[in-house]
Structures are given as C-alpha cells and as structure tokens.
Amino acid sequence: MNMFMAINDAMRTALKSDDSAVLFGEDVAFGGVFRCSMGLRDEFGKNRVFNTPLCEQGIAGFGIGYASTGRTAIAEVQFADYIFPAFDQLVNEAAKMRYRSGNQFNCGGLTVRAPYGAIGHGGHYHSQSPEAYFTHTPGLKVVIPRDPIQAKGLLLSCIRDPNPCIFFEPKALYRGSVGDVPVGDYTIPLGKAEIVQPGTDVTVVGWGAQMHVLAKACDMAQSEMGISCELIDLRTIVPWDIATIVDSVKKTGRLVVSHEAPKTSGFAAEIAATISDKCFLYLEAPIQRVCGYDTPFPLVFEKCYVPDHLKNFEAIKHTVDF
Amino acid sequence: MQAAMKIATRAGVPHKAARGFSTSATFDLPVDFKGHLCEPPPQQAEATKEELLEYHKNMFLIRRMEIAADGEYKARNIRGFCHLYDGQEAIAQGIEAAFTREDDVITTYRCHGMALVRGSSVQAIFEELLGFRNGVSRGKGGSMHMYNKSSNFYGGAAIVGAQVPIGAGLGFSHKYRRENESDKMNVSIAMYGDGSANQGQVWEAANMAALWKLPVIFACENNEYGMGTSVNRSSYITEYYKQGNTIPGIFIDGMDVLAVREGMKFVKDYCGSGNGPMYVELKTYRYHGHSMSDPGISYRTRDEVTNVRQSRDPIELVKKRLVEAGFSTEDELKEIEKALRKEVQDALKAAKESSVPDDSELATDIYTTGKKMGDGPRLESEMPSVVRMPDITNNLHY
Numbered sequence A: 001m002n003m004f005m006a007i008n009d010a011m012r013t014a015l016k017s018d019d020s021a022v023l024f025g026e027d028v029a030f031g032g033v034f035r036c037s038m039g040l041r042d043e044f045g046k047n048r049v050f051n052t053p054l055c056e057q058g059i060a061g062f063g064i065g066y067a068s069t070g071r072t073a074i075a076e077v078q079f080a081d082y083i084f085p086a087f088d089q090l091v092n093e094a095a096k097m098r099y100r101s102g103n104q105f106n107c108g109g110l111t112v113r114a115p116y117g118a119i120g121h122g123g124h125y126h127s128q129s130p131e132a133y134f135t136h137t138p139g140l141k142v143v144i145p146r147d148p149i150q151a152k153g154l155l156l157s158c159i160r161d162p163n164p165c166i167f168f169e170p171k172a173l174y175r176g177s178v179g180d181v182p183v184g185d186y187t188i189p190l191g192k193a194e195i196v197q198p199g200t201d202v203t204v205v206g207w208g209a210q211m212h213v214l215a216k217a218c219d220m221a222q223s224e225m226g227i228s229c230e231l232i233d234l235r236t237i238v239p240w241d242i243a244t245i246v247d248s249v250k251k252t253g254r255l256v257v258s259h260e261a262p263k264t265s266g267f268a269a270e271i272a273a274t275i276s277d278k279c280f281l282y283l284e285a286p287i288q289r290v291c292g293y294d295t296p297f298p299l300v301f302e303k304c305y306v307p308d309h310l311k312n313f314e315a316i317k318h319t320v321d322f
Numbered sequence B: 001m002q003a004a005m006k007i008a009t010r011a012g013v014p015h016k017a018a019r020g021f022s023t024s025a026t027f028d029l030p031v032d033f034k035g036h037l038c039e040p041p042p043q044q045a046e047a048t049k050e051e052l053l054e055y056h057k058n059m060f061l062i063r064r065m066e067i068a069a070d071g072e073y074k075a076r077n078i079r080g081f082c083h084l085y086d087g088q089e090a091i092a093q094g095i096e097a098a099f100t101r102e103d104d105v106i107t108t109y110r111c112h113g114m115a116l117v118r119g120s121s122v123q124a125i126f127e128e129l130l131g132f133r134n135g136v137s138r139g140k141g142g143s144m145h146m147y148n149k150s151s152n153f154y155g156g157a158a159i160v161g162a163q164v165p166i167g168a169g170l171g172f173s174h175k176y177r178r179e180n181e182s183d184k185m186n187v188s189i190a191m192y193g194d195g196s197a198n199q200g201q202v203w204e205a206a207n208m209a210a211l212w213k214l215p216v217i218f219a220c221e222n223n224e225y226g227m228g229t230s231v232n233r234s235s236y237i238t239e240y241y242k243q244g245n246t247i248p249g250i251f252i253d254g255m256d257v258l259a260v261r262e263g264m265k266f267v268k269d270y271c272g273s274g275n276g277p278m279y280v281e282l283k284t285y286r287y288h289g290h291s292m293s294d295p296g297i298s299y300r301t302r303d304e305v306t307n308v309r310q311s312r313d314p315i316e317l318v319k320k321r322l323v324e325a326g327f328s329t330e331d332e333l334k335e336i337e338k339a340l341r342k343e344v345q346d347a348l349k350a351a352k353e354s355s356v357p358d359d360s361e362l363a364t365d366i367y368t369t370g371k372k373m374g375d376g377p378r379l380e381s382e383m384p385s386v387v388r389m390p391d392i393t394n395n396l397h398y
C-alpha cells in the first residue's frame, strides 16, 4: 500500500469508527488532487464527505466551528502553500479557543491535512514546507509522516487527539513510498520520535520526505567513512520529543538536523537551541542545520536549493572531523 | 449549439459596409449584454479591418502558443504547473483593445494570453515557460508569474484570489494620482475565475473599492469550472456580474472579442469617471483541462468541449466577421494563419536555444539595496548577512 492509499485507509477507518466525523475540502468528494479521499464519498455519503468552495480561510473556520461542537472535522487544504489564507483561523482561532474560553470550548476534533514539500518541479507555490510557522503557535500540534505505515497511524492519532492538529503529508511520497500497512485500526502516539536506525557517532534528525534523503546520507557516511549515524524521525514536530533526541546526543555528542524549509527560523533552530542547552557538555561539535536556503522556493533551481543527501553527508562528516 | 454560431455569423453581417470597399463596419453582437443596476451598452460594435486583423492575429498567436506549450509540457521541457488559455483568447484581447497601457491589469495564474496582448513576445513567453533567462520574468516566475512593468501588467498569481485586493490597491493609486476631482482616471482590472470568486479576499477588496469609489474592475472569467468543480457546485450566486450586490455589474460574452471590447470600454468609462468599481462577468470556456495534469474530461464530456469549439469559438467568430464584411477572404486568412503558425514555431525554436538563468540568480531579487541597475526596472540585490544563501562557489557546501 502506498501513502495516498494509507491516508485514504486512515480516513475510512476514522469515518467508520466515529459517526460525527466529516471530511471536506476543495475537490475531496472527487478524491482530491492526490486521490487521498478516493471512494469515500460513495462509501459514507455526501453529507459526510463533501467539496467546499475555493476558500481556505472559510474551510478552516468552518472546520473549527464544527469541531467546537464536540465533533470531528477533517479538512483538506489542497496544497500546504494554500494554507496561508487559512493561517489566521488556525493561529488565532483554532489554537487559542480552549485557552481564551477558560476551557469551555475547544476545537480539538479538528485535523487539517495538507500536502507539503518539494516534488522536483513544483515551483514557488507547490513546494513549500510551512511547518515552522505553526510550531510557533502554542495550542496546535504539527505532525508529519515519513511512510505509509506512519501516515495511517499518525493521521488516526491526529484525528482522535483532543487538540487541533495540522498534518502535513509529503506529497513526493504519495505514490512512491510503499509499505505493509496494517489493515486494522491502529494509532501511533503523537509527541514521540522514532529511532529509525540506531548508531553511535552522530545523531541525525529529520521528518517527512527528508527522512529518505537522510537515510541515504547516513548510508553514505557509513560506507564511505565508517561513520555510524543514529537516524531519528521526529514525527511530531510540536510537541516534539526532546527526551529521545537528548538521550541520543548524549550518546553520540554530535547532531545534524535537516529540513527543506529555509534555515532561518526553521524548526531545526529550535532543536539546535534546545539541545545545546540540554547537552552542552556532551557536544563534540557544533550542531549542524542542513536546510533550504533563505530564498523563496525556486522554480528552476530546486536541485540546488534542496538539502540533498550530499549536503547532509558533508554536514555529518563535518561534525565528525570537527 | 451549432445553431448559435449560425445566428452569430448572420448577425455579424456589416450594415453599412460595401463588400471589399469600406474599411470599417458595424457588427451586431450576438449574445446580449446584461446589466445589473446599470443600463448595458448597445448590442453593436464598429470595427475596422485593421482592428479585426490585429485581434485575429493576437488571438491566433495565443492559441498556437498554448498548443505548442501543451506539446512542450508533455515532452517535459516545460515543468511545474502550467495553465493554458486557449478558448479564452477573446477576453485578453478585448480588454487590451478597450484599455490603454496606462490602465493596469492583474490576473490569475492563467496569464499567458494576457502577457501576450500586453506586449510580451511569444519567444519571451516561451522562455518563461521553459524557465530560461530571457523569459518575461527572467525565468524566475514560470507559467503562473508573467509580468510586464512597461505595460502595467502586474502579473499572474498562483494563489487564488490574492491578486484581487492588490487590484484594489492599484486602483487607489490611480485615484490618488488624479489632479482634479473631475479628471478621468485610468483604471485597474482585477481578474479572477468563477471558482476564485468565492475567496473572501474578493469581497474584502470590493467593499474597499466601493467605499472609496476606486476605479477598479472586478472581472470574473467564468469558464464554468474551477478545476473539476462546476459553478453550480461552488457558488451560491452563479450570476457573477451580480455578486457585487449593490455594486453595478455587466455580463459580457467572453467568446466575442468585440463584445468584450465594447463592454470593457463601457466599464472603463464608468469606473474611470469616479463612480466606483464595477463587476464584470465574462462568460467563456477553457478548451484544455485545468492545468497540464488534468485531461479535462472527467468532469465534463468530450461532447461539451467539442460543442463549444464548434459553436462559440472566439477565433472563428473574428474570422467570420472578417470574411462577411469583405475585409478578407478565407484564403487570405489561411495564409495569415500559416504565417502565424510558423511565427510561433520559430519563436519556440529560438526560445529553446536559450538556457536557465545563472545559478547565482537563486539568491538575487529577494532583498534590494534600493539602487537602480542599468536602465530597466531592476534594482540591485542585497544579501544581508543574517540571510543564509548558498555558497555558489562551492556547491557541496550546505
């Protein structure tokens, strides 16, 4: 099963197990641009799976309203780049409703799904990774899966989590990433990172599609330099699993963090700051951030822009050679 | 549908033209304008032979350009997202014919046609599509972001609806620059699609424009679908020219370049006179799918597309008029089209000889020192040290 099918399966499971769950967004009744909601309208009816007009702010607010009656709303934003019109609703309304109402109301049943990230030729507005904007907003959870198995379990967790969640799906992996996804109902806990590959020399942290780039860089470090990398998938960006990273860095003394979004104020900065605070005396080398450049996501320079395995390999080497 | 074209051509017979003699003729406009809170313009238009030939030329160039772009996209030479304008050519051309280049245009990602009529060459448009250095946006914008500063073309915009309030700001600038209250103003036109009409930003902009009586035209190109969603499924008010509520509006046949021109002259006059904004609905149809990844036949039938092509094609209508007014013969038009086809092919060939911009362009044009560079509009780039840029001299550097 590939990733779009796993996401489809997660939503089917959610709609089946929760009568209040509804799914909506631009063209989702037809299956959505990436086919994630294929067949769901036929299965659950047009009252539960429906198209919205083209209005992201409205979609987000509408979802918040429905969820604040204690029900489950799964909203799709067609591309993460289009989430910005909805930014106000998510940051000002969804995130703060519980706090400012003295916990009388919340929209915990809201999950917003959006495909993010580079796909080779998406250009400025079909490639961005906006996760860091949302991590700057207490009250929201931000989750990104790396493969179909993770996608299903994490999405179900988001849908059932009592807090509003933003679930960014690596669009580059929708078709290409395949796995033996369990057929049943299962969840993967939020706020827990996963050590994908244990190692001893350098801790390497990423999430989403970047995990595949990092795996390649770690392999390269192993085969060319004999460097043993401990590769960790953060999975939940906020609230992130500080303990797992701290434990790993205490062991390795070195950390490389990588994401596609621009370096300045990217989430790697938060991780680097926290780890240098908590692991100062354990660090053997400065923490390296391997990220997109501080440019708009470029149209013709994507190859140069993305933090590919070579750049990550360089960074790993650099921390070891330091 | 077939019948509609017959009516159109019959109605297009010039009233006062003596065949092959006059250079100007009056044409009936087959599809009625409709006015919302205003009296629509007359159902007739005057056009000279030169005008019609010019319209035909540009519209045909757009058509061929889009067909060539389709081929290049399929050959993977054009990457990214690419939205074609064929079927909608009369709108761009009609607006351009009613406007001067002092009037501003801002539109959607479906912007190739507008770029052409606003003065960009076919070759420069192809280069932009290919992401090449001499493209209309230096290869940095791509299909959805074509601009032309010299003709006040404020570009295409990938984010649906975003261009509309910007259009209101452009209109305010005209009002602000006006010396006397009684002066005629230039106008700005903010174009959007039937699907985009539902973005909140459109309504926000309309309110500002009406409140402050800005010379802004809210122009909805209604091609019946927003991606796969038909207007009935996306909009409560499907008469887009009425969406302004108490803001007046007109409905224009967007397949008839003369209707677009006459309608837009009327609207420009109204808005430019300080009466505030106006809504316009331009009824049209897109021949291709939404973008290159959409074959365009899962939510509409092949028959529907074929029918429009046969009965309402905007280029055929111009040709019929040219012939029936005695301005051109079928054979002449054939020759002209042959030459235009070649022009497009040559432009494509020339474009392909160019190449992508220099790598250093990845990090230019983000911040500027404000200093001018040369004669053009470009300003010198600045790279503040807090902003991490690639080390171009060392590609492996992260």
Ligand SMILES: Cc1ncc(C[n+]2csc(CCOP(=O)(O)OP(=O)(O)O)c2C)c(N)n1
Binding pocket: A026, A054, A056, A078, A082, A085, B108, B110, B158, B159, B160, B161, B192, B193, B194, B195, B196, B197, B223, B225, B226, B227, B290
């Ligand atoms: C904010 C935002 N949301 C969604 C999209 C994706 N999208 C691009 S075009 C489009 C449909 C627009 O339809 P319409 O306004 O009718 O214009 P047309 O494509 O028919 O010219 C959608 C949903 C986008 N580009 N930006």
Ligand SMILES: [Mg+2]
Binding pocket: B193, B194, B195, B221, B222, B223, B224, B225, B226, B227
């Ligand atoms: Mg449309």
